[in-house]
Amino acid sequence: MTPEGIEQLRLGAAGEVGQVAIRDIARVSRDEAEQPSQVIRHNGTAAFTLGVSALTNRNVVEVGSAVAARLETLKADLPDSVEITPIYEQHVVVDEAVSSFLLSLAMSVAIVVGALMITMGWRAGLVVGTTLGLTVFVTLFFMSVFGIAMERISLGALIIAMGMLVDNAIVITEGMVIGMARGKSAIKAAAETESSTSIPLLGATVIGIMAFSGIGLSPDSTGEFLFSLFAVITISLLMSWILAVTVTPYLGMLLLKAPKKNTSDDPYKGAFYAIYRGLLWLVLRARVLVVLVIVGITIVSVMAFGQVKQAFFPASNTPLFYVEFQMPQGTDINVTDREMKRLEQLILSEDKVTDVTTLVGRGASRFMLTYNPEQADASYGQLIVRVADAEAIPAMANRLNRDLPAEFPNALVRVEELVFGPPSGADVAVRFSGPDPVVLRQLADDALRIYEAAGTITNPRTNWRQREILVEPIVDESRMRLAGATRSAIADTVRYGTSGLRVGELREGDEVIPIHLRLPATERDGVDRVRDLSAWSDGAGTYVPMANLVERFEPRLVEALIHRRNRERTITALGGARADLTADEAFKSVRAEIEALPRPDGYSMEWGGQYESSTDAQTSLGKQLPLGFLVMLTISILMFNKVRQPLILWLVVPMSVTGMVLGLLFTGLPFTFTALLGFLSLSGMLMKNAIVLVEEIDVQRAEGVADYKAVIDGSVSRLRPVVLAAGTTIFGMIPLLPDAFFASMAVTIMGGLAFASVLTLVAVPVLYALLFRIRPPKEESTDSKTGTASG
Incomplete structure (x- = not known):
């Protein structure tokens, strides 16, 4: 049936003369809907969108490549002037990210192995480097077995764990080198080192894993987003211990050789060890003063942490951004579309803009985790803008946010950048709940006035919009x-x-x-x-x-839009942070005034936006942390079967905040949720190094070495493993510095671990001497300052 055929139909009772054809009283035409539910254009040309999602058990890159290949074959069958243009190709993004991270992983391995060869010698460095390479390959194998995809989070976890992966192998290799330097055979040196360090290293490894357990056990969306980080670190650290106590001794027997010198020579001679021995001689005599200084520095660092910028997740480096457009509520979709045509032409005229996809009436199909599509609304429009260089987005967004409101005085226009992590909805948001819409509107208007007066909030609005x-x-x-x-x-x-x-x-x-x-x-x-x-x-x-x-x-x-939360009418006052401020800084600028707003009985207020998302994520993480720390505490107590040794380990953990604060302040990076994970991981790294040191002091005391000498010699014997472990971790973080997602975590670990290494080498011996009441002998020979190590 066609419009012409419908016009031929006749109206009236069958058989009557008075029948009329429809064409005599009406015109039948086939037209586009006057009020379409959605309008889509790409670079100004009418379009429709098609989304394809991969099954959870399929490789995104393979599925995306297959879809791209199929679309390419379909182009030949398309009518003239019809084109297929991708808006967002996740398989390309993932492939580029994985390739970049594999390169970063290779760079991290090369940096770590190179540093080990320079500091330990090429033979010892090759032993540790080979163990590290095997650990990485075995981890990748088990990732495949357990269905953990290679993506930004999982591969980043491997780089984060890089320094920790070599710790176990360094301790085993260092023990063999020292044993062979003292005249022992390679087999005997390997056996003795493995038997004396395997259990402490296992305990330290499990403690390192449990430092990340909070994120692995967190049930919220952030925990889901970052779960692969915990899974990969767990696998890799366990594999590093297994390979360190099995493969490393074997490789050591094949590659390591005893030095060609008198076996009675002290392996801890040299300026490096002499300087450290002299430092220990000084700090053990001023141990109370040293503890007070370290505690004072820690307190100052905690206070300085207030100067560090706060953020939930950093901006993404994907070359896309959104332009959100909102006409007054109830605007005809054709009026909205007319204004959107003008907006898209303005954006297309920007130098670095390559593509603009226009959506009117509602948002696009959800094409990535961080995209939160808008519901159907005739007054709403959105541009998905692709640029040639992601680094140009912040400046462009700042300028557009400043200029576009003047171009469209009847609309609310804002530019939003993509962020890593789950979407939070707005930088600043406050919710008011209660029974009367009029009162709720008044409360929201009061909040918007505070936003505008503060000067720190951009695009103030409510989610109820206009009547x-x-x-x-x-x-x-x-x-x-x-x-x-x-x-x-x-x-x-x-x-x-x-x-x-x-x-x-x-x-x-x-x-x-x-x-x-x-x-x-x-x-x-x-x-x-x-x-x-x-x-x-x-x-x-x-x-x-x-x-x-x-x-x-x-x-x-x-009221056209009445939102409810927990079955109660709820209005939300929303706003963005000014370009030169973080969301946390904008939030703090209005928090006190909004919380002071008087509210009638029966009306409540709560914060939303990025503050809520960050708080929920940290609260969820905090609920899991006690279990992780309980396991860490239990292991540390079981390892020593005493209380004072674990107490030493836990006393030095808070002191690592100094390096983290210095690193973030120096680089200007914000303290993000990933930086919080980095700080938590520091506790595992620091305790792992401290365990090895405390265990060595205990061993020497058990062998009959004088207490003071055991503290000195035990610390000196663990100097190189601790420095190497910290150094390789720090250098292994370098490839993560350019990555927007992991940069703050990398700086947190690098700065925190640099200072934590000093704590391990200075604070641990001092605290050990204090808690065990070990004092320097009253009369000391020259050897007390520069003497030999034993054990």
């Missing part, structure tokens, strides 16, 4: 009943005189095309026209003038 104008027919009930008409008939007449009354449908294959009956466009231009129409009366069997049924058409303002 809409509703034209309501006031029906005369008695006259309607007398005329035999119904409200349904009046509603049909109103639809016929405005948007059109659906009277049928046309089927073309699988497609259903609605048929609407309506007045010509020139007669659908106001309420007065509707008042002149007639409504059908079943009782009278004829049409009755609307004027006999409707007293008047009354315009009034109504």
Whole structure:
């Protein structure tokens, strides 16, 4: 059936002469919907979008490549002027990210192995480097077995764990080198080193894993987003211990050789060890002062932490950004589309913009985890903008946020950058809940005034938006009943005189095309026209003038969007952070005033936005931390079967905050959620190094070495493993510095571990001497300062 065929249909009773054809009283045409539910354009040309999602057990890169190949073959069958253009290709993004991270991983391995060869010699460095390479390959194998995909988080976890992966192998190799330097055979040196260090290293490894357990056990969206980090670190650290106690001794027997010198020579001679021995001689005599200084530095660092910028997740380095456009609520979609055409031309004229996808009426299909599509709304529009260089986005966004509001005074326009991590909705958001919409509007307006007065909030708005104008027919009930008409008939007449009354449908294959009956466009231009129409009366069997049924058409303002939270009316006042501020700084600038707003009884207030997302993530993490720390504490106590040694380990953990604060302040990076994970991992790294040192002191004391000498010699014997472990971890973080997601975590670990290494080498011996009441001998020979190590 065609429009022409419909026009040929005749109306009237069968067989009667008075039948008329539809074409005699109406015109039938096939047109686009006057009020489309959504309008989509790409670079100014009409388009429709198609989204393809991979199954959870399939490789995104393979699926994306297969889809791209299939689309390429379909191009030949497309009509002229029809093109297929990708808006977002996740498989390309993932492939580039994985390739970049594999390169970073290779660089990290090369840096670590190179540093080990320079400091330990090429043979020892080759032993540790080979163990490290095996650990990485075995970890990748188990990632495949357990279905852990290679992506930014999982591969980043390998780089984060890089320094920790070599710790176990360094300790084993160092023990073998020292044993062989003292004249022992390679087999004996390997056996003794493995038997004396394997259990302490296992305990230290498990403690290192449990430092990351909070994120692994967190049930919220952030925990889901970062779970692979915990999984990969768990696998890699366990593999590093297994390979260190099995493969490393074997490789050591094959590659390591005893030095060609007198076996009675002290392996801890040299300026490096002499300087450290002299430092220990000084700090052990001023141990109370040293502890007070370290505690003072820690307190100052905690206070200085308030100067560090705070953020939830950093901005993404994907070369996309959004332009959000909102006309007054109730605006016709065609009016919104007309303004969006002007906006898209302005954006397309920008130098570094390559593609612009325009969406009017609602957002796009969800194409990435961090994209939060807008619900259907005729007054809403969005541009998805692709640029040639992601580094140009911040400056462009700042300029557009400043200039666009003047170009579109009747609309709310804002530019939003993509961020890593789950979406938080807005930088700053406060919710008011209660029964009366009028009171809620007043509270939200008060919050918006505070936003504007502060000068730190951009694009203040509410999620209820503006009230809409509703034209309501006031029906005369008695006259309607007398005329035999119904409200349904009046509603049909109103639809016929405005948007059109659906009277049928046309089927073309699988497609259903609605048929609407309506007045010509020139007669659908106001309420007065509707008042002149007639409504059908079943009782009278004829049409009755609307004027006999409707007293008047009354315009009034109504709430078009009423949001509820926990079944209670809730309005949210939203805003963005000024370009030179973080979301946390913008939030703090208005928090006190908004919390001081008076609220009637029965009305509540709570914060949303990035503050809520960050707080929820940290709260969820905090709920899991006690379990992780309990396991860490239990292991540390079981390892020593005493209390004072574990106490030493836990006393030095908070002191690592100094290096973290210095690193973040120096680089200007914010303290993000990933930086928090980095700080938590520091506790595991620091305790792992401290365990090895404390264990060595205990061993020497158990072998009969004098207590003071055991503290000195035990610390000196662990100097190189601790320095190497910290150094390799720090250098292994270098490839992560350019990455926006991991930069703050890398700086946190690098700065924290640099200072934590000093704590391990200075604070641990001092605390050990204090807790065990070990004092220097009253009379010391020269050897007390520069003497030999034993054990």
